[in-house]
């Protein structure tokens with residue numbers, strides 16, 4: 078089976094490495110026919126070309142792997158390949174979160190598959206298992222640690238009592254974090270993964286505009302305050318559904334140290350779902366990196382080769398955002414005075430504590446939507462304020 082790889086960076090070259098070096102039975106017969114790269118890189122391999130038309134017009138190419146990243150031209154190249162009757166495998170969460178339904182519709186119209194296991198949770202077989210659970214169950218909740226860089230930062234801050242900026246710098250030196258780390262630390266990368274995961278889990282159109290609060294403002298004092306209560310802080314994605322109502326959020330969460338979520342080390346991920354009969358199911362593994370991510374891409378290629386049917390999304394029901402589905406107590410840390418905070422939070426406040434010269438406000442159980450509105454109002458006056466949900470056991 079001939080494939081073409083669009084973009085030969087970290088993930089694309091990992092796909093090439095697995096296909097050429099691993100010798101399992103399942104990989105036999107998979108052959109790289111083209112690598113689409115920019116003109117400046119063409120000297121690197123005789124397989125490289127810079128003309129997408131050549132690839133989509135070659136009838137012998139059955140699968141196109143998109144590992145270029147970004148929105149355009151990835152979006153138009155994926156549509157071109159699907160429309161030319163080629164299966165497409167992509168790792169590109171940004172373009173998938175935006176155009177998932179369009180890609181599925183185009184694939185269905187042309188009788189081909191659009192698969193994207195690597196886009197959420199890297200090497201973790203997450204999407205595959207959501208489909209599997211849905212063969213029997215309704216999934217009413219998903220949550221998890223979907224970003225290795227932010228987990229690395231929080232884990233090392235907690236273990237070493239180190240400041241955010243120092244650990245971020247180390248993550249950048251190790252190649253875990255980009256020079257511009259905002260997608261990882263402000264939660265946008267997680268937003269994309271949550272949109273994709275929730276679309277499949279709930280059969281809903283891609284979620285838009287849910288509240289997101291990242292870890293840019295987390296301080297070593299916050300980690301120490303959490304530790305003093307036998308807790309730690311993790312950056313979590315969460316989505317819930319009830320019938321045709323749903324809600325989603327990306328935000329830091331305070332977990333008791335006894336929870337699995339609290340124990341996820343380094344740049345690992347944990348992805349979790351709750352289904353009608355299976356109950357809680359959790360998947361742990363490497364959420365990024367050249368070979369783990371390429372592994373997930375190649376699993377999709379093998380599924381296509383072996384004719385394993387992957388279902389498609391059916392977003393028939395229109396979902397409504399329902400803020401009442403998510404509520405919790407929250408912790409807010411600020412340098413504002415207690416009276417300034419009281420003016421904004423009013424009767425949401427349960428208690429106020431001073432810790433290492435900072436004000437820590439605990440809020441009573443409140444809807445996530447309302448709490449994020451309060452946090453935004455606080456951040457207008459104190460741009461370095463920090464918010465974390467206090468995790469409660471589901472009842």
Ligand SMILES: NC(=O)c1ccc[n+]([C@@H]2O[C@H](COP(=O)([O-])OP(=O)(O)OC[C@H]3O[C@@H](n4cnc5c(N)ncnc54)[C@H](OP(=O)(O)O)[C@@H]3O)[C@@H](O)[C@H]2O)c1
Nearest residue numbers: 084085086087088113114115144145146168169365366370
């Ligand atoms: N890295 C991970 O661990 C990971 C994990 C999960 C998902 N992903 C996703 O996988 C995708 C690829 O990530 P990556 O880390 O492999 O990125 P990367 O290392 O930057 O690789 C992308 C490659 O595509 C090339 N490229 C970009 N636009 C192109 C175009 N128009 N035509 C031809 N080639 C083009 C780039 O060339 P230049 O370098 O010359 O621009 C580069 O070689 C992204 O969507 C990312 O979100 C990555």
